[in-house]
Amino acid sequence: MAEQQLQQDGYQIDIGNLMAYDPQHQFQSIPDKREDLVKECIAHATKLIQAVADNLFSLPSTEDASGPIVPLPPPTTKLPREKPLPKPAPPTKWEVFAKKKGIQNRKKDKVVFDEQTSSWKRRYGYDRVNDDNDLPIIEAKMTDEPGVDPFATRRSEKKQRVEKQEKNRLHNLKEASKVGALPSHVQLAATSLPITGTQAPPRKVSKDELQNVAGMAATSTASGGKFDKKLAGEKPPKHDKKYRKFLPVVEGSGMGSLERQQSDKILNKLMAKNSHEIFNVSKAVDMYNVKNDKKRKNQQGKNKSFSTSNKLKVKKSPYKSASKGSSKKGSSSKSKSK
Amino acid sequence: MLRIKTPKSLRAKRELEKRAPRLVEFGKKTLLLHGTKTSNVLNAVLTEIYHLKKDNAVKYSRRNDNIRPFESGGETSLEFYSLKTDCSLFVYGSHSKKRPDNLVIGRTYDHHIYDLVELGVENFKSMASFSYDKRIAPLIGSKPFFAFIGEGFENNDELKHLKEVLLDLFRGQVVKNLNLAGLDRVYVCTAVSPTKVLFTHCALRLKKSGNIVPKMELVEVGPSMDLVVRRHRRPDESLRKEAMKIAPELTKKKEKNVSKDPIEGKIGKIYVPDQQVGSASLPFKPKGVKRERREAKEAKVEKKQKESEAKEGKESIKHSEKKRKKQKDDDSV
Numbered sequence: 122m123a124e125q126q127l128q129q130d131g132y133q134i135d136i137g138n139l140m141a142y143d144p145q146h147q148f149q150s151i152p153d154k155r156e157d158l159v160k161e162c163i164a165h166a167t168k169l170i171q172a173v174a175d176n177l178f179s180l181p182s183t184e185d186a187s188g189p190i191v192p193l194p195p196p197t198t199k200l201p202r203e204k205p206l207p208k209p210a211p212p213t214k215w216e217v218f219a220k221k222k223g224i225q226n227r228k229k230d231k232v233v234f235d236e237q238t239s240s241w242k243r244r245y246g247y248d249r250v251n252d253d254n255d256l257p258i259i260e261a262k263m264t265d266e267p268g269v270d271p272f273a274t275r276r277s278e279k280k281q282r283v284e285k286q287e288k289n290r291l292h293n294l295k296e297a298s299k300v301g302a303l304p305s306h307v308q309l310a311a312t313s314l315p316i317t318g319t320q321a322p323p324r325k326v327s328k329d330e331l332q333n334v335a336g337m338a339a340t341s342t343a344s345g346g347k348f349d350k351k352l353a354g355e356k357p358p359k360h361d362k363k364y365r366k367f368l369p370v371v372e373g374s375g376m377g378s379l380e381r382q383q384s385d386k387i388l389n390k391l392m393a394k395n396s397h398e399i400f401n402v403s404k405a406v407d408m409y410n411v412k413n414d415k416k417r418k419n420q421q422g423k424n425k426s427f428s429t430s431n432k433l434k435v436k437k438s439p440y441k442s443a444s445k446g447s448s449k450k451g452s453s454s455k456s457k458s459k
Numbered sequence: 460m461l462r463i464k465t466p467k468s469l470r471a472k473r474e475l476e477k478r479a480p481r482l483v484e485f486g487k488k489t490l491l492l493h494g495t496k497t498s499n500v501l502n503a504v505l506t507e508i509y510h511l512k513k514d515n516a517v518k519y520s521r522r523n524d525n526i527r528p529f530e531s532g533g534e535t536s537l538e539f540y541s542l543k544t545d546c547s548l549f550v551y552g553s554h555s556k557k558r559p560d561n562l563v564i565g566r567t568y569d570h571h572i573y574d575l576v577e578l579g580v581e582n583f584k585s586m587a588s589f590s591y592d593k594r595i596a597p598l599i600g601s602k603p604f605f606a607f608i609g610e611g612f613e614n615n616d617e618l619k620h621l622k623e624v625l626l627d628l629f630r631g632q633v634v635k636n637l638n639l640a641g642l643d644r645v646y647v648c649t650a651v652s653p654t655k656v657l658f659t660h661c662a663l664r665l666k667k668s669g670n671i672v673p674k675m676e677l678v679e680v681g682p683s684m685d686l687v688v689r690r691h692r693r694p695d696e697s698l699r700k701e702a703m704k705i706a707p708e709l710t711k712k713k714e715k716n717v718s719k720d721p722i723e724g725k726i727g728k729i730y731v732p733d734q735q736v737g738s739a740s741l742p743f744k745p746k747g748v749k750r751e752r753r754e755a756k757e758a759k760v761e762k763k764q765k766e767s768e769a770k771e772g773k774e775s776i777k778h779s780e781k782k783r784k785k786q787k788d789d790d791s792v
Contacts, residue, residue, distance in 0.1 A: 138630050139642075140605035142622075144613045151651060155582055155685075158649075162657060163677050166606035166647040170663070170675045173604060178639065178672040188640025200627050201694070201702035203487050203547035204480035205569055294463060305479030306472045308464040 132172050137196030139177070141169035208302040213293040253279065478545050482706045486632035487566075490546035492519035494526055494553030500560050500583050501552040507586055507682040508550055511660065514600035515631065517544045526551060528563050529690055534572050542570040548628055558689060564624050568702045574694040576617075576624050579687040586681040595662045595678060597644035602637060603629055604645040604663065611650030617688045618650050625658070645677055651685075659683035 128134070133142040146165060152158045182189040212220070219225075235242045235250045242250045259271045297303050339355075340346040368380050466472040489512050491505050509518045519540070527533025528551060541549060547570075551563040560580040566573040597603075605626060611618040629646050642663055649657040662680045665673040694702070716728040746752060 137633065138605065138626060139602060140607070140626065140630075142607040142612060144610050146608050147610070148651075158651070158657065159659060159679065159683065162608060162647055162649040162659070163661060163679060165608055165649075166645065166661070167675055167677050169606040169608070170604050170645055170677065171672075174675055175672050177637075182639065185638065188638045191637050191639055193634055193637045196633060198623075198626060199703055200623065201566065201568055201573060201699065202704070203484055203566075203568065205701065206704055206706050207480045207482060291463065306466055306475045 130172060132169055134173055134176060135197045136173065136176050136180075137194050138198055139173055140198065141173045143169055208300060210297050210302040210304070211300055213296075214289065482708060486515050486630075487548045487627065488544065488546040489516040489628065490519070490540060490544050490549040491516060492523055492526070492540065492549065492551055494551065495522050495524055496554045497552050498554040498560055500580060501554055501562065503585050504560075504562060504580055504583060504682065504684065505550065505552050510586070511629070511682075512631075517546055528565055528572065528575050529577065529692065538567065538570055538572065541567045550628075561689070562686075564628060566624065566627060568694075568698060573698065573702060574620070574624070575690070575692040576621050577689040577691060578621075579689055581685040581687060583684040584681055589679060589681045589683075591662065591678050591680055595643070595664050596680065597660075597662050598641070600631065601641050601643050602631060602634065604642065605630070606645060606647045607650075608648070609650030611653055611656075612648075615650070615653050617654065617691050618656065620691055620693060621656060621686070621688060622648070647677070654688045656686045656688070657683075658686050 131143065131145050133144065134140070135142075143165070148158075148161065152161065177191060180191045180193075182191045184190075229244060231244060232241045233244050233250045234240075242248060244250065253275050259275075261271075265271070294303065294307060339349065342349055368383070466475055489508075491509050493501065493505060497505075505518070509516050523536065525533065525535075526537050528537060537549065537551070541547065547567045549563075549565050549567070551565070553561045553563070555561065558577075558579065560583075562578045562580055563575060564578065565575040607622055609618075612622045613619065625646070625648060642665070645661045645663050647657075647659050647661060651657050659679055660682055661677040664676040664678060666676055668674040716730070718726045718728075720726050
């Protein structure tokens, strides 16, 4: 749309802005006198304007009392906006709920026929139908508690409903302000912002941030703020790093074993972490086999001599038992498949 | 609890709603103001620009000490005035030894400075110095023509910028319908040298020419001046992108399959989906075409295939199992 600028006799024409531009024109010799230069310019401008007018007057026009009216195409020269695009307001809580439930707005008449007075009255507002304030008498029921003013309860209930509605309204406004879509006439008092333009509230500086900045400023002298005058009520800057602690030089009764504990802890950690590397599997298997062989030889010689360390020793022929198990399993699966 | 501020009177509310951002904007308002010192020339320039734009401009007459648009910190009160008067164009005049007869034209976006052009005013001729038939004097608020002449407006970065700013300053409101009887003014800008622009304002006289298009005649009515470009500041690229946004609601979606022809008028293309021969209703259906039969037959074939596949699969599984068992037995021995 913007790209297709009209070209005529080498002029660029933007009818939407009634503008013509001649990028080719050059003066043969710029006249010394300004008047002559202006005359030449105006003469050339006349040609340009004539070119615009040719386009303009050829547009379909409708005759009006004041003159022919022509529909102008949108301008092709792009110019910036003065304010950002308005943002759509987020749906209120009720609107979200209504959409979920499929509730639709139905138009209601503004005036309703009041049967008591047999006249038309407003639905809401001053002098409305079924106004609670108009009731002179409320009939007592059996369930009513004695000593409670029914008029007062009605009034307080009404007040509560109004307050609830106001709370909901404020909530919705707050949500709208978060996306910057507050109605233009509403201003959040906390932010007291301009109404025009964007309505993004400035970020509040937190207490921590303020403290950080104050602390930095206080300690940015050569002495690190040590010899500075303290303001009334100013606290010393917070020390947020850990203090270095040293172990006692002499072994005492309570703290004495601390150093050993510490090194123990570190060693344990290291061992636990690298235990898979420390444990050499192949070597262990070798050792185990050698031990077994030795034991078998001994047993062949001694023939069932029990010793105290018998329990700790590994049971005989681990291979066989393993193979037995596997064969059993295999047989069971065979039978099943058959 | 959160407190909100709303205008107390309906009039104030209406006034605030007028200032709210809108999808299609009205013309930009112009703020005219000056610095601590101004010359006679500059005073005249400011008043005459104000006269040209009287329908949509605000003129301040007091001195402003702390406005320096090009310096950081010097734009604060300018931005505040722009907010206060709801103006997004400003013309600021100042006069100093270093920069005599200085005119700064700038635009704001969201009441923050968008771009700036600084111009020196030379050879100023006021409206009063021109003598012409007062009946052709342009009316306030009429839509102007623009004539830009010279290659400088395309090749020279500064002048290109100036062209855009001048167009924005004087074009007024973007209109959809235009009364051709109300055309009565032309702004002529000529790039004389790479930094110098001749600016003049003319009245328009429409003369009968015999056909529909009248003959244009320009009568210089002033003000007329030479503008020498001094400093300029282009808009920030990201800001420019944001300011140039067009609302998605306003952009027309391309209509598919519809074309217009000068002779035949509106032409539409209709695409017909493939005909489903199988599901077409026939007056007489041969036995083979009947759906139930065809489907039953297909189902039968499928069933057979499945069975055969299943058998083969089972056998292959059995084979593999046997092999595995054999291997295991070998290992254990």
